[in-house]
Amino acid sequence: MTAPTRDHSKSIRIHVHLRGADVALMPSMGPAEIWYFIAHSDLPPENELPTWCVRVTPLSAVRRIFATRAHTIEIPEPLWARFLPTGLTLMVAARIARLTSGRPVRTVFYALENNEPDRALFGDSPVPAPLRRTFVRILGLVESFLVDRVAFGTPAAQRTYESMGTLQIKESLVITELPARPTAAQDDQPGNHNNGQALFVGGLERRKGVGPLMQAWADVERIRSDARITIIGSGPLANEVARWVDAKPSTRRYLGQVPHAELADHYRSADVLIAPSVRDGRWREQVGLQLRESLRQGLTLVVTDETGLADWLAQNGHHVLSLENLTVSLPKAILSALANPIPRATVRSSLPREDGRVAADKWLHG
Numbered sequence: 001m002t003a004p005t006r007d008h009s010k011s012i013r014i015h016v017h018l019r020g021a022d023v024a025l026m027p028s029m030g031p032a033e034i035w036y037f038i039a040h041s042d043l044p045p046e047n048e049l050p051t052w053c054v055r056v057t058p059l060s061a062v063r064r065i066f067a068t069r070a071h072t073i074e075i076p077e078p079l080w081a082r083f084l085p086t087g088l089t090l091m092v093a094a095r096i097a098r099l100t101s102g103r104p105v106r107t108v109f110y111a112l113e114n115n116e117p118d119r120a121l122f123g124d125s126p127v128p129a130p131l132r133r134t135f136v137r138i139l140g141l142v143e144s145f146l147v148d149r150v151a152f153g154t155p156a157a158q159r160t161y162e163s164m165g166t167l168q169i170k171e172s173l174v175i176t177e178l179p180a181r182p183t184a185a186q187d188d189q190p191g192n193h194n195n196g197q198a199l200f201v202g203g204l205e206r207r208k209g210v211g212p213l214m215q216a217w218a219d220v221e222r223i224r225s226d227a228r229i230t231i232i233g234s235g236p237l238a239n240e241v242a243r244w245v246d247a248k249p250s251t252r253r254y255l256g257q258v259p260h261a262e263l264a265d266h267y268r269s270a271d272v273l274i275a276p277s278v279r280d281g282r283w284r285e286q287v288g289l290q291l292r293e294s295l296r297q298g299l300t301l302v303v304t305d306e307t308g309l310a311d312w313l314a315q316n317g318h319h320v321l322s323l324e325n326l327t328v329s330l331p332k333a334i335l336s337a338l339a340n341p342i343p344r345a346t347v348r349s350s351l352p353r354e355d356g357r358v359a360a361d362k363w364l365h366g
Helices: 020-028 058-067 081-101 117-122 129-146 155-162 210-223 238-246 260-268 289-296 310-315 326-339 344-349 356-365
Strands: 011-018 033-039 053-055 072-074 106-111 149-152 171-174 197-201 228-232 252-256 272-275 300-304 319-321
Touching: 011 020, 020 260, 020 356, 033 058, 058 081, 072 356, 081 106, 081 117, 081 129, 106 155, 106 356, 117 129, 117 155, 149 155, 149 356, 155 171, 155 310, 197 210, 197 260, 197 289, 197 326, 210 228, 210 238, 210 326, 228 260, 238 252, 260 289, 272 289, 272 326, 289 300, 289 344, 300 310, 300 326, 310 319, 319 326
Parallel strands: 011 033, 011 072, 033 053, 072 106, 106 149, 149 171, 197 228, 197 272, 228 252, 272 300, 300 319
Antiparallel strands: none
16 A cells, blocks of 8 residues: 655745754654755755755745745744844744745744853844843844744753743643654664773854863873774764874774764663763854764763753763863773763663653644
8 A cells, every 4th residue: 555645735844054953853743835945065965855955045944935825834943043034034924925825834932042142143243242131122122022932952941041031922731852762673773892992073153162172082091991982973074083083993993974874883882871962152062963873872971951851861871071171081981981871771761762852843833
């Protein structure tokens, strides 16, 4: 029997950057047209994407909003500073389309931002604090009229948006963005290696903490000679990372950018993921794709308290570090995690039965 065709015309999800992980999650989420502005480097060629994935410009997205018959339009979250003008334009267009068509078009967004609102919008710019606060309050008032429903991916994100002071959302819900625990059939690696293997996956840039990682790992090597680290990613510090690895290739490995489909093998070969992100201007770690994927594979995480998942990770036995005195605490935490990783089965059993992003999508578009 032929499976029924999913109707993707009833909902729209708008992505600023469409990533391979987004595409991989789509079959689990409700049917929707996917509009995206930028294709991430880990995506397959555009002609291999599903037909309901459409690359748009701000102008073509506005035109599509007035032409679509979708009942829900998911806009990227408004505290994304670089996208804010476009995001507001799309929200206004959706409201006008609702008023002129008479159709109950609902505007929603999924929120992960956990920086202070004024810092998320202005970063280190010299805009005076009173102007920052005034802008944030006005933005909250405007969005209160343009948004119907918000799903917060972390409690930290909820606190961020509540701190705007003037934002009043008609419906909201917190659903922590955790991966679903693997099924018995998927759980093909029940035990820990406990062989000193650590992993870093992410952008090779200051904000992802690769600098503190390299400094800490040199201390780890002096105490545990069998410790090994694999670094995966690309970015402005790639040459520095390559030189650092070349200085001691017996304990360090750098693989560059790895296709998303191949990452699972690297997660399975390690026991510990290190992700010591630091705040940088407007940016603060939200959840981190590598954190989600590591948890699903049962890894023990060593992170800073910058991630929006910090509260949950600390409550479930992972290593969550303050940025204060990180040079001392990071090598100690890595050594502790390598010596006593949380059993993979324990990590996996702490995860929800349904992926948090999928559950949020059902609620947003339901």
